[in-house]
Amino acid sequence: FIVRHCYNDKADKYIRMNGTINFAQGGSTLDVPYVMVNYGLVPEEAYTGLQYGTEKHEHAELSSVLTSMVNSVNSAKTKSPVWKKAFKGALDAYFGELPETFEYEGKTYTPQSFAQSLGINAADYIPVTSFTHHPFYQSFAIEVADNWLWEKYHNVPMEEMKAIVDNALDNGYSVAWAADVSEPGFNWTDGYAVIPKKKTEKDMNGTELARWVKLSDRDREKESNKISGPREEITVTQELRQEMFDKQETTDDHGMVIVGKAVDQEGNKYYKVKNSWDTNHVYDGFFYVSEPYFLAKTLDILVNREAIPKNIAKKMKI
Structure with missing residues (x-):
């Protein structure tokens, strides 16, 4: 429909x-x-x-x-x-x-x-993004092809966007999530999305280094993002997030729903996400997105206004 x-x-x-x-x-x-x-x-x-x-x-x-x-x-x-x-x-x-x-x-x-x-008021749902090529606490039409309506999104700092999601989940609200899913670290089949730190030659022993230097750039990228357990991930700043968007390394790919939180065996935090693609994989239609991946690769979110922390809502003038 x-x-x-x-x-x-x-x-x-x-x-x-x-x-x-x-x-x-x-x-x-x-x-x-x-x-x-x-x-x-x-x-x-x-x-x-x-x-x-x-x-x-x-x-x-x-x-x-x-x-x-x-x-x-x-x-x-x-x-x-x-x-x-x-x-x-x-x-x-x-x-x-x-x-x-x-x-x-x-x-x-x-x-x-x-x-x-249904008792749903569409005006109660607030679109939020986080980019520095427009002023914070103002709204702008996010420049991606699928925003054919030219709808405007509230622009807040990256950490406040994350705080909105955390507060929503803590208070029983889910969050609509638009994100880049074409990253090497987005592994739908195995149920996770991460952005590991790149391996360097200093991290490798002689045998591993000898093998590494023979790999193609594509194979090195693939291996860097293959994980069998917790891995150290990149540190995402507002500047890095913006750079990824400006270079179109972060692309507007897919919409999903954030429904909860999780931690791995080393205490690293993840968001539990419901995807529409299918249920025939390891977590039956759900997967886990690391906080660095969320910070770097989120295009925007849509959330009930009651889920936005009051101090942030005041700055957003809603």
Whole structure:
């Protein structure tokens, strides 16, 4: 339901911007409250979106079809009055027609009335990020392709962003988390994400060093991030975090949910994260993200305003 509505509005914006913004699979965390406010919500059973013969969502073909359509419209000197109708037809074919009303647990709803029945106020959810190319305690539209809505995020120092997450978890709130998951230390299969300190020649004995110098740069990177137990990790500063973002070493890849905390056998702290990819791995759909990884590779978070420490909320003017 959310993806369907976002594709429709994203297409309209893409054409209005002459094809100069991103049109692709994916979006930002703020797509969800946007759809909720403008179109309502539905339970999955009322609108599965699975009209194309699979049990799980697979949008590769859909993405190609829709991208071809908007690019064709964009290339036309004069836009026809029916392209939106044609685009809607493609969405209907892949997702199914949108329900005007539906039955759920013995009651009849519209998407708007169902959203209202949940008791959730979208305005209660605060987007937060931490970068120095904009002033702290002001809001800015984070410059990543999937922020097609150009929504603004509250900008706070890195340690305060972490304090918000810690306070949320300590008080029973989960946190939506947008992060870079293309790092060598992000190991979904084994259930962890870390950024170990790089090995140096000084750390190695003769035999290990002789082997190390023969490895390719790619193999050295891979081996540096392979762990069998606790490893010393990098120290993340605000400056390093910014440098990684400016170099586009930190990229906007994926949205997940932080649900708890954990420590390893040496007391190193981690966040427990729920991922949507699948449950067929070591922790059944969850994995553990080290604090250094969180500090370095978080793009942004979305959290209930009640979960933000009062002193930080005051500086954010919320």
